[in-house]
Amino acid sequence: MKLAEIENLTVNYDGILALDKVSFSVEEKDFLGIIGPNGAGKTTLFSCMLGLLNNYQGEIRFFGTNIRKSKHYLRQIGYVPQKPIFEKNFPATVAEVVGMGLTKNQRDNTIDKVLQKVWLHELSHRRIGDLSGGQQQRVFIAKALVNDPQILILDEPVTGIDLQSKDLFYQILRDLNQKDSITVIWSSHDLDAVAKLASKVACLNRTLFFHGISEEFFHNENLLKMYSESSMQMHMHNHED
């Protein structure tokens, strides 16, 4: 069953093409790794999918409905941003952050449960700013899980996190996908991690040049070479800009 369908998605920022006719779909229980160099349009793609950016051409459907017609799909989506921006001294405990936006009844039932899933229940009364970067990202996964979502969208979630925390983070993502059957859409620079975890891969470089089974991509020397060359071109282009 297709949970998300992106058709001919094109985004222009003041005449600069950020995404060019990108089309792919996400099936139930997929673990989709979206890879691409800096400036490839990964964050733009997520912004469109999450309804944060409406100035696009093409069509995005979640659960069969065009997202321009209804925002109800967002209730079924958990989102973990690249590096959550919040005031460092923000006076909120881990439990308070996870429970933000929820009613008291919802909070009582879910906070402990989701904190256990990310192995943070013992830190629920700690101030969010006192946690390490890796722990904070796990808090944001817990936060994304409170509504019991069908889809989890993560935008380069392990940027700036130490190796040990990354491994734990990936383990949690794998469990959520395999044990809880949550569909994961995840953008990353870490090709090794994508090769290990993702069931499908989408290669983005303003345009989509591969979407399919993970093994097909990582076992195909030509595709990997094309990806490296295209990444290098984008890298040079970004530097020239």
Next chain:
Amino acid sequence: MGFEILSYGFMQRALVSGVAIALMCSVVGLFLVLRRHSLFGDALAHSAFGGIAAGLFLGIYPIWTAFVVCILSALGLTKIRQRFQISGDAMVAILLSSGLAMGVILISLAGGFTVNLFSFLFGSILLVSLENTIVILGLAGSILIVILLLYRQLVYTTFNEEQAKVSGIQVEKLSYLLVVIAGITVVSSMQLVGILLTSSLIVIPNVTAMLFSRGFKQTAILSMIFAVFSAVAGILTSYSFNVAPGGMIVLISIIIFGGSLGLKSFRQKKRVLVLNKEATKLS
């Protein structure tokens, strides 16, 4: 002087208004401080100065013109910031100086500074009338109810706008509502501490509370306690020593802040000593 000063009508009105304003400033201020808009209150107060001057110039009750100018400025500032992506501190500076410029021009046209104007600049809580006390109570009550009703959404939006948006919260509408509430709070609090000291009432109790508390609710409650204590102690001591209540209220809140910094530093040093002792024992 004993409890007899509490039997005076002017003192009762001052204390009731002072507590209401302190509660309003600390609650609204917490959201402003955490959104890094600490100086926004100051900018609004200066735009209110322009409104006061317009009222005095036009012969309209100045508080009403201050409300209108302050709220319109707050909404305009937010709109411009969102549309043109100008940094918050630059916009605050523009609002602050334009309000002051407008005020100075209108006052010079109206014939210069008057006693009336000084009471708005430095506050005149001991002169607050029964009608004003009722208006302040009504505004404070309404603002606190609105914040209580939208508490979850406001906290979430303040913490992370992007995630709040994705979870379906109307972030932009809430931002407009918050600046309108901030405008009303600033104009109401002018009568307590005056235009020049209003932002201190919005900022200091919250920054002090953040030194101690881990959670949001805990911070809000502590901030309200510090703000109410400063207002009550400031009004009472200013009467005893015959000094301006506005200055006294702010001075007391600064003393609490300084004391809190000292206490926090002492506790941190004590903790380090205990940890060092334990480390020595283990080795």
